[in-house]
Amino acid sequence: MNKVIKTNKPQLINWLKGDPLHILQYVQARELITTPEYDTLMSITVPGTIVIKLLDIILGKGENVCRDFLNLLKDAKVNEFSPELRDWIETVDTESAVMVRQPGGQVTSKISASNGSHVFSPIIAGSTVGSFQMNMPFAPSVQKPDRDRERGEIQDYQKFLRANTSQLVQKVKNIDPIIDDLFLDLHNESIANVRANSTRQQKMRELLDCVNCESIAKDLVEALFKHEASLMKELQY
Structure with a gap:
């Protein structure tokens, strides 16, 4: 993954420099950079230089962080402002190799879960190391609860919000923590416009107006x- 970033560094700089502050919020949220590193990057005024320094930091953190960074670029909310980046990142395979640590070093091995195998007891192929130890806790194969099913099978979130706009505007009380949770989704200008309203009803209406994608x-x-559980239960039933 380090090589992928290094080889495509010029293109990545060009794709990300259009809105470098946007990507900085995500790499900080995913803890790919430290707070001092974030502060240093935020102090730079040239967009292209911000991206160059960010990529250098990521490259210096090793293979696992490089993989996490490339996986972050696959997020639609991260790459939505650069069609070229979105098209390119879809061609990057970040899942075929998994880093396995062992005393004295690390080895990249291909891991698959098939033929009765699970992630907890994987089939390993392609390793060039004679023996190594993997400390992977055993856990039973448990079906994770489907949150959408628990919440009444909401299939179209935009449609749900449109159908309940009036109720949400009038009844949502904890508007500020909701705005905080959407910090990474909206631009600073949009957040500022929402907060500028004097009443929670006006803030909620402005926030709903910012919802332009699923x-x-x-x-x-x-x-x-998370913040209005009782109201949401009321709207569903």
Whole structure:
């Protein structure tokens, strides 16, 4: 993954320099950079230089952080402002190799879960190391609960918000923590416009006006379930 970033560094700089502060919020949220590193990057005024320094930091942190960074670029909310980046990152395979640590070093091995194998007891192929130890805790194969099923099968989040706009505007009380949860979804200007309103009703209406795609709608619904659980249960039934 280090080589992928290094080889494509000029293109990545060109794709990300259009809105470098946007990507900085995500790499900080995913803890790919430290707070001092974030502060240093934020102090730079030239967009292209911000991206160059960011990529250098990521490259210096090793293979696992490089992989996490490339996986971050696959997020639709991260790459939505650069069609070229979105098209390119879809061609990058970040899942075929997994880093396995062992005393004295590390080895990259291909891991698959098939033929009755699970992630907890994987089939390993392609390793060139004679023997190594993997400390992987055993856990039973448990079906994770489907949050959408628990929440009444919301299939279209934008449609749900439109259908309940009036109720949300009038009844949402914990508007400020909801705005905080959407910090990574919206631009600073949009956040400022929402907060500038004097009443919670006006803030909620402005926030709903900012929902222009399904991913933001889903995150808003998640925030509403988190901070307005009783109201959301009422709207569903």
